[in-house]
Amino acid sequence: MTESIFSNPSVLWMIAGVVLLLLELVAPGLIILFFGIGSLITAFTLLFIDISFSWQLALFLATSGISILLLRKSLHKKFFNQSSNVKDELEDEFIGKMATAQTQFVHNQGKVEFKGCAWNAVSESNIKEGDIVQIVKKDSITLTVKSIK
Numbered sequence: 001m002t003e004s005i006f007s008n009p010s011v012l013w014m015i016a017g018v019v020l021l022l023l024e025l026v027a028p029g030l031i032i033l034f035f036g037i038g039s040l041i042t043a044f045t046l047l048f049i050d051i052s053f054s055w056q057l058a059l060f061l062a063t064s065g066i067s068i069l070l071l072r073k074s075l076h077k078k079f080f081n082q083s084s085n086v087k088d089e090l091e092d093e094f095i096g097k098m099a100t101a102q103t104q105f106v107h108n109q110g111k112v113e114f115k116g117c118a119w120n121a122v123s124e125s126n127i128k129e130g131d132i133v134q135i136v137k138k139d140s141i142t143l144t145v146k147s148i149k
Contacts, residue, residue: 010044013042016043017038017039017043018036019036020039021036023036024036025130030066030075030080034071034134035064038062038065039060039062041060042060042063044057053078078129095135096135096136097134098133099112099119099132099133099145100114101128101130101131101133101135104127105123105128108123110127112133112143114143120139120143121142121145122144122145123144123145123146123147125145126146132148134148
C-alpha cells in the first residue's frame with residue numbers, strides 16, 4: 001500500500017507555513033508571518049528528527065514566539081515607519097516657502113494661508129493680517145513663521 005505524501009507531518013507543516021506566509025500578504029500586520037516561520041522551522045526539523053506531535057507543537061510555538069520577539073520590532077520599523085528621507089521631503093515642501101498671514105498674530109499665535117489651506121502658526125515677530133511670512137519650521141499642524149520685512 002502506498003503512503004500519501006500528506007501523511008508525512010513535515011509536508012503538512014511545510015504547507016501550513018507557506019499558507020501562513022501567503023496569508024501575511026493578504027492581511028499584513030507582521031504577526032502571521034512569524035507563525036509561518038515557526039511552521040517552516042518545524043517542517044525542516046522533522047526532516048532530520050522524528051519527534052512526537054506534542055514536541056512538534058512545542059517547537060512551533062517556541063520558534064514562532066522567539067521569531068516575534070527577535071524580528072518583529074526591526075521589521076516593523078523597516079516596513080512601516082516613515083524613513084528620514086520621506087520626512088525630509090515633506091519638510092522641504094514647507095521650509096523656506098512663503099505664506100500669507102490670515103490674522104493678526106496675538107500672543108505670537110495666528111493663522112497663515114499656505115497652498116490654499118489655513119494653518120495654525122506661531123511667530124516671535126509682530127505679524128499683521130496680510131503680511132507675507134516665511135515658514136521656518138513645521139511641527140505637526142503648526143507652522144513656525146517669521147516676518148520677511
